[in-house]
Amino acid sequence: MDQCHGLAWEEATPVRTFRWSRGLGHFPGWWWAASTGRHVGFESWLEQDRLILLDFDPEVVGIASQPFWLHWHDGKEKRRHAPDYFVRLADGRARVVDVRAEDQVDERTAEAFAATERACSAVGWEFRHVGVPDPALMANLRWLARYRHPRCAGGPGIAARLRETFAVPTPLLTGAEAIGDRLAVLPALFHLMWKQELVADLAHERLDPATLVRSASSAGGPS
Structure with missing residues (x-):
């Protein structure tokens, strides 16, 4: 984690492939961000909405989707999680964002978010779980x-x-x-x-x- 702190994660390519296939039950795509001039991936309507909000935010200067895998052991098994977005702010701060409606956060998801928040705190990054916007x-x-x-x-x-x-x-x-x-x-x-x-x-x-x-x-x- 210490080696990751100073890297430009807002320029990272997704660690998972965004797949388009009938019957998957979700909506993947690419959003052209006016704030960065780059395309950013999303996997649902909710993630697309969050991208719009990030793109509209004047503090945001960089966005990357699915930027890294976080690996840990929960005491019973090996786990991993790819956060939805890494966000770079104009003042240099870093923010990791996970997007999930509150009623869709089950126990394993909550554990993944908690592990991600701990990891972010260890390197001075912010972490936010965001749900359905207004x-x-x-x-x-x-x-x-x-x-x-x-x-x-x-x-x-x-x-x-x-x-x-x-x-x-x-x-x-x-x-x-x-x-x-x-x-x-x-x-x-x-x-x-x-x-x-x-x-x-x-x-x-x-x-x-x-x-x-x-x-x-x-x-x-x-x-």
Whole structure:
């Protein structure tokens, strides 16, 4: 473990293969992370949701899926566990994340998480077990994530006009239509919301034309 501490685990390749096969009962895939410009694997809808949240988090600068095997002996048998994600934060801290709905954590899973937490603590890493995210927030982020790629930023001047228009809280569609054709403006608006340069209350209500949007700088930072 001491030899692992200083390595760039956020660049690790998965230790397990992500398999696509009918009847497996799960949903594997790859997520393109705007925060890193790299693809990150997932094995379920819940893991994909967690990737969206990590990608949206301004503190996250690196993500790797299934980054390593942790081996231990529980007193009866040899065990091993591959955590779902290794996350590198902007201040250099490391965080290991396991994703599992609370009602799906059985005794063996809880033991694996506990062993992982002990191992992480030994090298100064954080460990988090995360479950099902807030449904309203997740619905909004799934929508905004469609516009995370830089190609959605819009033409020259649109971003500046959006920041100016939403310097004070303004209904989403009203502000967009004040700038121009909604088909051209809305992708850039959603892109800036994904980047958290424009912010709204994403945690308590679904985005709609009347959602109040404002500049993050005018609000003192992202919400």
